[in-house]
Amino acid sequence: MDFISFLTSLGTSCVIFVILMLLFAWLSKKPGNAVVYYPNRILKGLDPVNGGSRTRNPFAWIHEAMTASEQDVISMSGLDTAVYFVFMGTVLGILVLSGIVLLPVLLPVSATDVSVMKTAATTSNGTFNKFDKLSMGNITPKSSRLWGFLLATYWVSFVTYYLLWKAYKHVSGLRADALMSPEVKPEQFAILVRDIPGFKGQTRKEQVDSYFRAIYPEKFYRSMVVTDNKVVNKIWKELEGYKKKLARAEAIYAKSKTTGKPEGVKPTNKTGFLGLCGAKVDSIEYYSGKIHELIPKLESEQKVTLREKQQDAALVFFTSRVTAAAAAQSLHAQMVDKWTVTDAPEPRQLIWTNLKIKLFQRILRQYVVYFIVALTIFFYMIPIGLISALTTLDNLKKLLPFIKPIVKMKALKTLLEAYLPQLALIIFLALLPKFLFFLSKAEGIPSVSHVVRAASGKYFYFTVLNVFIGVTVGGTLFTTFKTIQNRPKSVVDILANGLPSNATFFLTFVALKFFVGYGLELSRIVPLIIYHLKRKYLCKTEAELKEAWTPGDLGYATRVPGDMLIFTIVLCYSVIAPLILPFGVVYFGLGWLILRNQALKVYVPCYESYGRMWPHMHKRVLAALILYQVTMFGYFGTKKFYGVPLLLPLPILSLLFGYVCSQKFYRFFQDTALEVASHELKEIPNMDQVFRSFIPPSLRSEKNDDDQFEDALSQSVSRTGSFV
Amino acid sequence: MDFISFLTSLGTSCVIFVILMLLFAWLSKKPGNAVVYYPNRILKGLDPVNGGSRTRNPFAWIHEAMTASEQDVISMSGLDTAVYFVFMGTVLGILVLSGIVLLPVLLPVSATDVSVMKTAATTSNGTFNKFDKLSMGNITPKSSRLWGFLLATYWVSFVTYYLLWKAYKHVSGLRADALMSPEVKPEQFAILVRDIPGFKGQTRKEQVDSYFRAIYPEKFYRSMVVTDNKVVNKIWKELEGYKKKLARAEAIYAKSKTTGKPEGVKPTNKTGFLGLCGAKVDSIEYYSGKIHELIPKLESEQKVTLREKQQDAALVFFTSRVTAAAAAQSLHAQMVDKWTVTDAPEPRQLIWTNLKIKLFQRILRQYVVYFIVALTIFFYMIPIGLISALTTLDNLKKLLPFIKPIVKMKALKTLLEAYLPQLALIIFLALLPKFLFFLSKAEGIPSVSHVVRAASGKYFYFTVLNVFIGVTVGGTLFTTFKTIQNRPKSVVDILANGLPSNATFFLTFVALKFFVGYGLELSRIVPLIIYHLKRKYLCKTEAELKEAWTPGDLGYATRVPGDMLIFTIVLCYSVIAPLILPFGVVYFGLGWLILRNQALKVYVPCYESYGRMWPHMHKRVLAALILYQVTMFGYFGTKKFYGVPLLLPLPILSLLFGYVCSQKFYRFFQDTALEVASHELKEIPNMDQVFRSFIPPSLRSEKNDDDQFEDALSQSVSRTGSFV
Structure with missing residues (x-):
């Protein structure tokens, strides 16, 4: 791809973005569209537009998104969303701080070195373009200029450590604040018990009740045996x-x-x-x-369900937060695979069908799923490699001669050249998330938020392995196939040549993602059209209409891995081709701004995991950093640089940093710290309400009659005590 | 070593053993020696000899040891000793069940194959002796007889799985029984809190009290801040x-x-x-x-100590076992490296000086210690290899010509030939345990039993790596040095030749260990002599006399790794040279019998860890099994056997078995299960007594005055509640 087609791509994306922005400014002012652009505010019973005036500045949303505090985000969209913005902010900070040093220092260093430029011109058919002159590829091997790049590698690493540490501490504080909130949250009074062993002579409910009443004579409230609710x-x-x-x-x-x-x-x-x-x-x-x-x-x-379809799992309720938090972390049974406990997820995100699965079956399922995912990752490697290698215009012309006349049109050609490889990639990636979500659910995980985290991890490995490494290595291999036959010695230089020449590909990819992706995100064209079609032709009642405009949540399962891919790409190229940094900054800056608007006004979270996503984000940012450090080690190696061994401490340092972080922070993201749970509530919890909130809708009685629950849901014991 | 010198070695050992047995029978009857042979019974206030008659059968101890039940062992010597006998019994069972099948099947199969015998006679100077004829080394490569050995390998593995599983279940039950005992045990009401963060304005004691009183308003009793007691x-x-x-x-x-x-x-x-x-x-x-x-x-x-030398650790006491057990497992602070909790060890085994060490320093210390131990293991490899290679009589004659006249004496030569290599080894191993114990203590571990476990693990790795692998590989390499120069092709056969030829070495080693080792153990000649010398020349008071005869404990730190080494050797040779199995059976059978006598009558345990040694024993038996399976894989490979790939599932199966065991049983050996802790006590615990039992003797007041403790030891709060 040459400089012109890159500019075309960038320009087109930018134009599309501006159009979408204007569309948004125009459409969001129409009162009929308020349910599409402000559903979160409407569902919370707030006035759609702050202040309510129609004459306000069409770009007021930017000001609102900028000035909204973290507390506003938490109250409008939950802690998980706030944590997502911490992630965005941290990544943005890493790129900004890196860019401030790397751009003014490394660009001049690269641009004033001319040796490779000259030699390359003779071998690579003049594809060396203006970007490559600004990248590390332009530096003479063994040059002492490489010391600058070495220091830059260290700078980026230390910036990442510093900001990650700060962010982990901050998120830990946010989680603590949420968990110690004086509001009564039902899930804080319950634990989930699985793998209840077989029994004789008692009903399952009696068994669970007597077991927990013996251990917690004062704090045990009631239990709810999980039933098979299929019918x-x-x-x-x-x-x-x-x-x-x-x-x-x-x-x-x-x-x-x-x-x-x-x-x-x-x-x-x-x-x-x-x-x-x-x-x-x-x-x-x-x-x-x-x-x-x-x-x-x-x-x-x-x-019948409550009486006869009881299964080997139960929810157990306590009258105290501290007791529930301690119970969720303690070993209950002598045999570790019996009576396993975890803290209860929110009622809305419990996956009832998974609760009955036994411990060893869960472990087995997990490994089977991992195996399938590994197969998927390596099976998709082949088609994606072929697609990204084939869908260059030159290749298409060779393979499909009938498109030649189309390609001859100058404008169309430039456009095709700019978008063809990336479009295939993006469409391809859209197929996967549902499958990964299904697989993660099949592992036997009890809550939706956990499934989302698991799916997000799988998607991350998929994207990084396939898109980033696959395109870099695959693309480089494809273009050098012919070269190998002529000059076998150049095989060693594949990586050295491959990385910088793929930089422009990824530059375009990032630009496309932020301009078009975020443009569509903000303007909500697709949901708008769907809503209006549904309203006109399908919806007859208020309930149906509400269903038509109710938005989903931010969709972490695909959004976070998507962001992580961009971050990995930008980080890995940050020193090799520092020009990618501004693109990364725009991606995350624009994303931060637009998604903040969406979080405050559009999306409604469908669960709250109290920031449990963070350790995963942290681990993956660190994984990206290690990948970057290893890549740099290899790349410096191909430059025959004497300082290469000085890069070895970096990955070790990263692993050490990750270890210290996990030792210091991680367990609090798994378990509730008792000092946090022991904060006072603003009122004595209504235990009956807590208990009822966990009854699935299909089992809720129409008549509000307590008696029918007595079979699987144990009776409460009237008891007065201190409620912490 | 030829057949004659082997028989001499065995015969001499046996004679020594018989002499020691007779000595024991004679000496133990003398009333003056009762404190040496029955100290455990005397300290427990029992009559030294059951029944008390002097005319009883001198071998009555065998009957007593055989008929003593597990409960007798637990009441006389504690749970840890009972667990040690489960280990001995399991290992004995593995060897007996293996022997029953392997001996009658494999020996005839080996003995009737003659091919290698013939060829070997021409190359190895006739050292092929009668044992080697009974070993797998005698089988022709590619022979279909090897299928029998393959099946034997499977049989040994499955016997091990079965007995290990049974034993783990049994030990878990024993541990549960001990923990749910209705006796009040102070350590069950306390937790150990470390890494208490800095504070202002409060004394350390006030800080600890207010922290735990907020979390456990009802069950918190008192706290005891750890002080620097050096002065x-x-x-x-x-x-x-x-x-x-x-x-x-x-x-x-x-x-x-x-x-x-x-x-x-x-x-x-x-x-x-x-x-x-x-x-x-x-x-x-x-x-x-x-x-x-x-x-x-x-x-x-x-x-001064109580007021001014308070440190960042404390013991916290609760009025309920369940609360203490749950508290020891729960995360207390938002920052995971603050307020870390573990269950309190017994007062007598607390290592006060280690309590103040911070989490990250503990981790650092651990890795430093691991590094030193690794260095030690590989540094000692060189001298031990040289020693075991040099101390054959033939080598000594060459290196030290002046010993030739000594060697010419037939009897002395046979004796030297029999003992020389093994004695060097045994003396050498005696130097290490103290050092490893010191290193383990330096890791910052809070209890003696834990230090013993850690030291025992290090010692195990040392013995297995150095003695077993070092002798086998080192010895083989040494003897084949010359051969290599002549016939370079035979390097591949080093292992194939090396394993069987070392079998006799290890056979003698095992025999020496059980005859002489257990003979000395039972007869207690050394403690007897020391006691009588002290009594005659040093002791003037009753207290001094008691100090002179008070026995130690069984000494797991070196005993278990020693047994494990024997087991590893016997297991690894079980299929190659099945004749080693009876020796292993005698070692563990005799050991079981003699140590049972010692446990019932002699040794006094100096701590009780409620069977926490078991998972380590289990893991190491499994490690020995995997080593055996891998060795067999290699050995079958040198026999050019077609069925070799069929051995691959075995190590995988072992890892899987270990994983399932650790999932099902392990956590209960780390934490107290609440269902176990919730069993009723026979009396309401005297909390003041529980608290006082943790005060170190140097801080105990002569006047039984409570006031002086108020600085570091918090005041109790009068409180009535249900005591579980």
């Missing part, structure tokens, strides 16, 4: 479906009344397959009948 | 020394009165260096004066 869930979903359809039919009927005919038209439907065949019936009557039929069925199934 | 200990030791000397002087004076002169002779001593110079004074007056001088000094130093 009851199915009936409940069916019932809810009919209720929605009834509401819809009633809405249609009400609407038809107002216009002309006062008696209205009663809506009808067919009872057969998908409503396409069978007898035609009156919808309202039909659905009401169905609902009346299903309610007793649900109730009897609820009873 | 107070010195004064206390001085005082105790003078008290002993005073008692001794009074005893001498009293003795002198009875004989002839009724006024007696007042003993005198010199006040100068070591009592050798200086003014002559009346001992009784002098020592009484010193004691009167030191008591107020001790008291004031106790006050």
Whole structure:
């Protein structure tokens, strides 16, 4: 790719971004679109636009995002989102501090060295462009100028250590604040017990109750045995479906009344397959009948489920936060694989179907999943390598001669040259996350947030291994295949030549990602169109409308690995081609700004893990740093530099830093520290409410009748005590 | 070594053993020796000899040792000793079950193959002796007879898995029984808190009290801040020394009165260096004066210590076992390296000087110690290799020509040939344990039992790496040095030839160890002589006499690695030379019997770790098994056997087995399971007594005055509650 096509790519991306920005400024002012651009505020019962005036500055959101404090983010979008911004801020800080030193120092050092430029011109068909002159590739081997690059490598590393340490400390404090909050949070009073051993003569509930009452005679409140809810869930979903359809039919009927005919038209439907065949019936009557039929069925199934479908897991409730926190960390049974405990996740993110899976099966599943993921990573390596190698215009012309006339158009050619390789990559990556999420769930993990973390880790390894290393090594290998036959000695130089020449590819990739990606993110064009289509043609009731605009969450499972990929790329090229740093800074700066707007106004978090994502982010930033340090070690080696051994301490230092961090901070992200849990609550917790919040909707009684829970849900014991 | 010298070695050892046995039978009957042969029973206030008759069978101890139940061992010698016998029993079981199958199957298979015998006779100067004919070395390469050996390898492995699993389960049960015992054990009510962070405005004691009282408002009893006791200990030791000397002087004076002169002779001593110079004074007056001088000094130093020498660690006491057990496992502080908790060891095995060491310093110390140990292991490799290679008689004759006339004496030559290499080895190994114990203590470990475990692990690695692998590989290399020059191809066969030819060396080693080692153990000749010498010439008071006969404990730090070395050797040779199995069986059978006698009657345990040694024993038996499996893999390889890949699953299976065991059992050996701790006590614990048992003797007040402890030892709060 030459300099012109790079500028074209950059320019086009920039133009698209500006258009999307303007679209956003225009669309977000329309009152009808408020539910698309401010759903989080609306759901929280706030006025969509601060101050409410329509005449305000269209770029006011920038000011609002900039001035919003961390506390605002936490209160609007939860701690996990705040932690995500700490991550963005830290990464941004690393790149900014690196750039401040590296750009003014390394660029002149590279640009004034001319030796490689000359020799390269004779071997690589003049592809050496203006960027390469500013990169480390332009430095003569063994040159004493390399000392500057060596120092730069150290500078970047130490900046990363410093900011990571600060961030870990800060996030640990945030987590502590959230956990010691005086609000009553149900999950802080419960623990999750799995692997309950077999028993005789007692019901599962009696067994659990007597076990925990013996250990915690004063603080034990109640237990809730996990049940197999498959059948009851199915009936409940069916019932809810009919209720929605009834509401819809009633809405249609009400609407038809107002216009002309006062008696209205009663809506009808067919009872057969998908409503396409069978007898035609009156919808309202039909659905009401169905609902009346299903309610007793649900109730009897609820009873059967609670009585007969109890499984080997339970939620146990305590009247004190400290006791629950200590219980979640303590070994309960002599056999370690029995009565295993963890702290309970939030009710909304519990994965009930996974709770019954036994310890050794969980471990086995985990390894099987790891094996499948490893296979996936290496199986995808082949197609992605082929795609990124084939989708250069020159290759396409050779392989598909019929596209030659298209390519001859100058403008189109430049455009194609600019986007073709990256587009294939981006589309390709979009296929994977769902699969990884499914696999992570199959491991037997009990909470959604944990599954997201697991999936995010897998996606990170996938992207770094395939995109970054795959493209660098694969691309370099492909272009040097011919060279090898002619000059076998140059194989050693593959990496040295490969890294800088791929720098422009990644430069474009980063630019595309931030301009187009964040442009689409901010303008929300796709959700807007979908919402308006649904509103016009599908939604009849208020509930349906709300469902149409309710936004998801930030989607850490793919967002964090995506950011991590960009960070890894920018970090690895930071010293080799410092020009990539401003692009990284814009990516994370723009991302920070736009996502802050989205977090404050759009996305609604669907779980709260109290910042447990952070150790994973920290570990991966550190992994990227080590990859960078090892790459630099190899790259300095190909430059035949005498100072290479001086780079060896860096990866060791990074491992040491990671070890110290994990020793100092990590366990608090797994367990709740008792000093934190012992902070006072603002009120005595309503234990019944705490308990009820964990009952899944399909098991909730319509009549608010306590008796039916007595089979799987133990009775509370009236008890007065100090509630901490 | 030929067959004759082997038989001589065995015969001599056996004769020594029989002599020692007879000595024991004769000496142990003498009433004056009861304190040497039955100290454990005497200290427990029992009659030395069961039944008390002097006319009983001199071999009654065998019957008593055989019939003693596990409960007897636990009540006489503690759980750790019982666990040691489980280890002995398991290892014995492995060898017996292996022998039952391997001996009748493999010996005929080896003996009837003649090919190697023939070829070897031409190359190895006729050293191929009758043993080698019974070993796997006698099998023709590629022979289908090797299938039998392959199956034997599997049989030994599965026997080991089965018995290890059973033993782990059994020991876990024993540990649970001990921990749920209704007796009040002070260490079950306390936790050890280290890494207490800096503070302002409060005393350390107030800080600890307020911290734990906030978290455990109901169960917190008191805390005891750890102090720097160096000075107070010195004064206390001085005082105790003078008290002993005073008692001794009074005893001498009293003795002198009875004989002839009724006024007696007042003993005198010199006040100068070591009592050798200086003014002559009346001992009784002098020592009484010193004691009167030191008591107020001790008291004031106790006050200073408690007030001003408080350190960053404390013992915290709870009124409930469950709370203490849960507290010892829970994260207390947000920063994981602050307020670190562990369960408190017994008062008698607490290492006060190590308690103040901070977390990261402990980790650093650990790695430094590991590094030193690794250096030691590889530094000693050279001398031990040289020694075992040089101390064959043939080599000695060459190196030291002047010993030739000695060697010419037939009997002496056979004797020297039999013992020389092994004696050097045994003496050499005796130098190390103290050093390893010192190193382990320097790691900052808080309890003696833990230090013993750590030292034992180091000693195990040392013995296995140096003795077993060093002798096998080193010896083989040495003998083949000349061969290499002549026939370079035979280098590949070094291992194949080396293993069987070293078998006889190890056979003798094992025999020497059990006959002479256990003979000395049972007869207690050395302690007996020392006791009688002391009684005659040194001891004047009852206290001094008791000190002279008080036995130590079993000494796990060296005993377990010693046993493990024998087991590793026997296991590794079990299939190659099955004739080693009976020797192993005799070693562990005899050991089991004799040590059971010693445990019941002689040794007094100096700590109780509730079986925490077991996971280490288990891990090392498994390590020996893996070493055996890998050795077999290599050895089958040199036999050019087609079934070699079939041996690959074995080490993987062993790792898997170890993983499952550690998942199922291990954590209970680190932490107390709450279901175990929640068992009822037979009485409400006297918390003051529990608290006082942790006060080191040098800080104990003579006047039983509570006030002086108020500085470092927090006041108890009168509180009534349920004591679990």
